Amino acid sequence: MSTSSPTVLLIGTCDTKLNELIYVHDKLVDEHNVQCKLVDVGRNSCSHPSIAYTQADIFAYSGLPAPPDLKVLPRGELISTIIQHTIPLVSSLHQKQAIHGAIGLGGSGGSSLCAEVMRAALPLGFPKLIVSTVAGGNVQAYVGESDVTMMHSVVDIAGLNDILSPILENAAGAIAGMARAEQSRLVHSASSPTTGMIRMTPGDKRIAITMFGVTTPAVTYARELLSAYPCTTYVFHATGAGGRALEKLAESGFWSGILDLTTTELADALLGGVLSAGDRRLTAAAAARIPQVVSVGALDMANFGPMDTVPAKYQSRNLFKHNPSMTLLRTSPEDCRILGRQVGERLKQADPRITEIWIPRRGVSALSVEDAPFWDPEADEALFAAVNDGLDGSEVRVVDVDKDINDGKFVEGVVYKLVEMMGMSRMGGQ
The missing domain is CATH 3.40.50.12020 (Uncharacterised protein family UPF0261, NN domain)
Incomplete structure (x- = not known):
C-alpha cells in the first residue's frame, strides 16, 4: 500500500x-x-x-x-x-x-x-x-x-x-x-494556499446571510454589493438546520458580521412548522457581540408539508401551495405580534453600537407585497409595532424603510450599515 x-x-x-x-x-x-x-x-x-x-x-x-x-x-x-x-x-x-x-x-x-x-x-x-x-x-x-x-x-x-x-x-x-x-x-x-481552492485572504472577514426563496433577490443583490469589500459571504437557507448552524458558528465567534435578513424560522418555531430552528434562534450574535443587521424577512409565513399535512386548526387560514411538498401558512396579526416581540426581546440586550433592526414596510417577502397572496397590512403593522414593544428600554435602533425587503434601496441600506459597523473599506479604491 x-x-x-x-x-x-x-x-x-x-x-x-x-x-x-x-x-x-x-x-x-x-x-x-x-x-x-x-x-x-x-x-x-x-x-x-x-x-x-x-x-x-x-x-x-x-x-x-x-x-x-x-x-x-x-x-x-x-x-x-x-x-x-x-x-x-x-x-x-x-x-x-x-x-x-x-x-x-x-x-x-x-x-x-x-x-x-x-x-x-x-x-x-x-x-x-x-x-x-x-x-x-x-x-x-x-x-x-x-x-x-x-x-x-x-x-x-x-x-x-x-x-x-x-x-x-x-x-x-x-x-x-x-x-x-x-x-x-x-x-x-x-504547498499553495490558492491552488484549486477558494481561500480567504488575510484580512478577509466572514459574513453570514440568511435567505429564503422569497428573499432571494435581496440576498443576491447583497452578495453583489459585498463583493466589493474584503469579505467572504456564507448564505444560510432558513430551513431550520440553516439557522441552527448559523447560531452555533456565532457562538464560537466564527462570524465577523451577520446580515440576518430572513428570520422566518421563528414563525415555524411558534406555529409548529417543519422548518423551526428552535428557541435559540436570533440569540448567539448578540451574546457574542458580533455586528449584525437584522430584518423580519419571511415572518409572513410558517412552513408545512403537502397541503393534507397542514394541521386541522390551520385549514381555514390563508394557505399557499409553494410546491407539491411545501405549503405556506400566512401568519395572522396575533402571530405577528408574538413574533415581533420575540425579535425585539431577543435583541434587547445586544450592543446598540453594532446592532440594528431594519423594517421593510412595503412587504417582508415576495409574497406579502401589495396584491400578492400574503398581502396583509394589518398583520405587517402588528409585526412592526411589536418589534418596538419588545425593545422597550433598549437603545437598539429600529430603521423603518418605505420599501419591500427585495427592493434595491432597502438592500443597499442594510448592506452599507453592516459595512459601516464592521469598519470595512472597499477593495482597490472602488
Missing part, C-alpha cells in the same frame, strides 16, 4: 457488528488502497487484528476518570459514556492530520454515538459518513447543524446479504473518495 494513501477512521460496535465493520475495512484497504483505523465503541471489549483502537485504548487515551462497568450501564448512559471518551481520541487524530475521513455503521444507538462524536470532534468540511438504519426517516437529531452524510442501510446492519453488502461497498467507495479529496486539500493548502 502506498504511504501516501489517505486514512479513514471506521467507528462501530465490534461486539455486535464486527463482520460488517471488517467487510467495510477490507473494502477500503484492498479495493480502494485506503488505510483504515477501526475504533471499537462497543459495550463488550473485542479482539481482532483489524481493530486499531480497542475499547481499552479509548478509555486510556481520553484521560478521563475510568467509567463504571460498562456491562451493567443502561443503554443511554452507556452511549453517553463512550461518546465522552471517544471524542478526545478522534479530535486528536484530526488535529494531527492522521485521518482524512470518518465512517460509522449503526442502528439508532450506534448512529447517535457516531454522529455525536463526529459533530464534536470533526469540523465542517471534514468527510463524515454514517451508514444507518434510521437514515430513511428524519435525520435532524443525528445531522443537527453539521455536514454529516447519512446513507440508508435499508435492512438492519445484522448480517451480510445481497442488499446490505453493495450498500456497504458503496459507502466504502464514497468515504474513500471523500478522504482523497480531504488529503488533496491538505496537500494543496500546505
